[in-house]
Amino acid sequence: MPTDRYSLFSLLREGLRGNTGWKAAWRKAAPAPAYDYVIVGGGGHGLATAYYLARRYGGLRIAVVEKGWIGGGNVGRNTTIVRSNYLLPGNEPFYECSMKLWEGLEQDINYNAMVSQRGVLNLFHNDAQRNAYIRRGNGMRLHGVDAELLDATAVREKLPFLNFDDARFPIRGGLLQPRGGTVRHDAVAWGYARAADRLGVDIIENCEVTGIRIERGRAVGVETSRGFVGAGKVGLACAGNSSRVAAMAGLRLPIESHVLQAFVSEGLKPFIDCVVTFGAGHFYISQSDKGGLVFGGDIDGYNSYAQRGNLPVIEDVCEGGMALMPRIGRVRLLRHWGGLMDMSMDGSPIIDRTPVDGLYLNAGWCYGGFKATPASGLCFAHLLARDEPHPVATAYRLDRFARGAVIDEKGMGAQPNLH
Amino acid sequence: MRLTCPFCGSRGLEEFTYRGDALVRRPAADTSLQTDAQAWTDYVYLRDNPAGLHSELWYHGVGCRSWLVVTRDTRTHRVDDVRAASAVAAERSGGAA
Ligand SMILES: Cc1cc2nc3c(=O)[nH]c(=O)nc-3n(C[C@H](O)[C@H](O)[C@H](O)COP(=O)(O)OP(=O)(O)OC[C@H]3O[C@@H](n4cnc5c(N)ncnc54)[C@H](O)[C@@H]3O)c2cc1C
Ligand SMILES: [Zn+2]
Numbered sequence: 419m420p421t422d423r424y425s426l427f428s429l430l431r432e433g434l435r436g437n438t439g440w441k442a443a444w445r446k447a448a449p450a451p452a453y454d455y456v457i458v459g460g461g462g463h464g465l466a467t468a469y470y471l472a473r474r475y476g477g478l479r480i481a482v483v484e485k486g487w488i489g490g491g492n493v494g495r496n497t498t499i500v501r502s503n504y505l506l507p508g509n510e511p512f513y514e515c516s517m518k519l520w521e522g523l524e525q526d527i528n529y530n531a532m533v534s535q536r537g538v539l540n541l542f543h544n545d546a547q548r549n550a551y552i553r554r555g556n557g558m559r560l561h562g563v564d565a566e567l568l569d570a571t572a573v574r575e576k577l578p579f580l581n582f583d584d585a586r587f588p589i590r591g592g593l594l595q596p597r598g599g600t601v602r603h604d605a606v607a608w609g610y611a612r613a614a615d616r617l618g619v620d621i622i623e624n625c626e627v628t629g630i631r632i633e634r635g636r637a638v639g640v641e642t643s644r645g646f647v648g649a650g651k652v653g654l655a656c657a658g659n660s661s662r663v664a665a666m667a668g669l670r671l672p673i674e675s676h677v678l679q680a681f682v683s684e685g686l687k688p689f690i691d692c693v694v695t696f697g698a699g700h701f702y703i704s705q706s707d708k709g710g711l712v713f714g715g716d717i718d719g720y721n722s723y724a725q726r727g728n729l730p731v732i733e734d735v736c737e738g739g740m741a742l743m744p745r746i747g748r749v750r751l752l753r754h755w756g757g758l759m760d761m762s763m764d765g766s767p768i769i770d771r772t773p774v775d776g777l778y779l780n781a782g783w784c785y786g787g788f789k790a791t792p793a794s795g796l797c798f799a800h801l802l803a804r805d806e807p808h809p810v811a812t813a814y815r816l817d818r819f820a821r822g823a824v825i826d827e828k829g830m831g832a833q834p835n836l837h
Numbered sequence: 838m839r840l841t842c843p844f845c846g847s848r849g850l851e852e853f854t855y856r857g858d859a860l861v862r863r864p865a866a867d868t869s870l871q872t873d874a875q876a877w878t879d880y881v882y883l884r885d886n887p888a889g890l891h892s893e894l895w896y897h898g899v900g901c902r903s904w905l906v907v908t909r910d911t912r913t914h915r916v917d918d919v920r921a922a923s924a925v926a927a928e929r930s931g932g933a934a
């Protein structure tokens with residue numbers, strides 16, 4: 419009998435049988451002629467959407483249509499940081515909802531996603547930054563979210579090897595979110611795919627959406643490289659390709675696609691036990707369970723669909739790293755890659771209906787959408803099923819730009835390459 | 838990626854600042870926010886964001902401090918053309934710069 423549920427018992431049994439009884443984590447589904455819901459994009463957000471749709475609103479025929487393979491997009495390319503340390507009212511409840519879902523995810527989907535609440539520490543280097551982080555921490559606490567202000571001594575106890583007395587950017591302290599941390603990104607994709615599949619969702623890989631069929635103003639399905647697939651409702655969750663897919667329905671989005679690079683070093687003995695971010699440049703780092711340093715910085719800053727970046731940003735990231743922790747200077751780089759970010763004009767996402775009936779949009783995640791995966795799926799499923807926004811996602815409307823109700827967490831204005 | 842500035846020659850990317858789509862047009866100053874808000878929304882927020890040739894503005898801040906219009910393929914980063922923005926603008930307004 420094939421193994422269905424992962425448990426200590428199934429592990430022991432398969433261990434004794436030479437691991438011959440494991441089933442594929444999900445079926446290789448072929449497209450059916452029609453579904454109640456077709457989700458375009460099999461990244462974290464599309465898969466989570468399908469899972470929560472199937473889980474919460476039973477009896478539906480649901481498909482996830484993915485042009486490549488599961489885990490090939492940003493869900494498998496990010497630096498795995500999860501946190502809910504936002505400031506603005508439109509954002510914080512949403513990201514905290516996501517954090518709570520991470521906390522119960524592995525039991526929920528019966529998959530080890532290596533959710534590790536090792537803490538996220540944002541360092542500050544001057545008085546103005548300290549004030550800004552006090553404000554942010556207070557904002558979080560008003561929303562019932564954990565936040566602790568550490569002074570330089572407390573940071574020194576935690577991470578003694580940081581460059582505290584740098585002449586230009588001395589470390590004065592940090593804002594810690596103890597419940598933040600990292601989650602193994604591939605496992606999130608695979609875990610949601612498997613859990614959705616078990617609820618009957620068809621996960622159709624190598625199937626590119628090439629058109630959106632609209633009849634009398636309503637989306638009725640998608641043209642794909644494997645033929646037409648009818649749909650009661652179509653949900654787009656295409657991350658960096660959102661503009662291209664939305665254009666198939668004649669829509670222009672407040673989004674530019676940009677490239678973000680990430681880096682992994684050779685494996686080292688454990689020495690960084692949380693996520694640390696440098697406050698005087700853009701640099702964030704954590705250490706994976708295999709020992710590799712996982713780090714990154716800014717987006718390259720120009721429109722790109724190339725999934726690879728350029729050298730100036732690599733230099734900038736490494737300079738940030740050296741300013742923060744000079745001891746990594748002789749560590750060798752093992753791997754490095756890029757992914758496509760759907761940079762929205764105000765730095766915040768969109769989960770909303772579109773002007774086309776039956777067509778729904780989930781996009782604009784910038785480079786912070788991994789942490790949002792569970793809540794994004796939950797809220798998009800809610801919107802698709804009930805035609806109204808989920809209570810924690812009411813601010814993420816597509817028309818907020820026209821209304822002037824932007825959610826500008828960073829205070830950068832309408833400038834996608836600065837968020 | 839390097840850009841060949843018409844004034845300074847081939848230079849590394851770190852000398853330039855990106856300013857996005859060169860084809861967006863600011864509505865005329867007397868375009869009303871009340872009656873034609875959509876024109877302003879389009880200009881400030883909406884972008885074609887093509888996968889392919891993209892006409893875009895770059896500023897050569899570390900060099901000649903000129904604004905440039907670059908034509909680049911966003912799928913490959915291949916740069917096809919770099920021209921002074923002033924020349925492009927003059928052409929557009931029929932030579933009367
Ligand atoms: C280098 C890097 C580091 C990052 N670090 C972090 C981080 O530390 N923390 C954090 O919170 N976020 C981070 N992010 C952002 C995060 O990864 C993304 O915001 C998020 O993964 C996007 O949602 P997704 O998982 O659904 O995207 P994706 O996995 O990209 O899914 C979109 C899918 O749509 C598919 N698709 C596109 N067009 C079509 C089509 N026409 N037909 C069918 N399918 C199509 C794509 O193939 C793709 O699989 C990072 C991103 C990158 C690139
Ligand atoms: Zn120049």
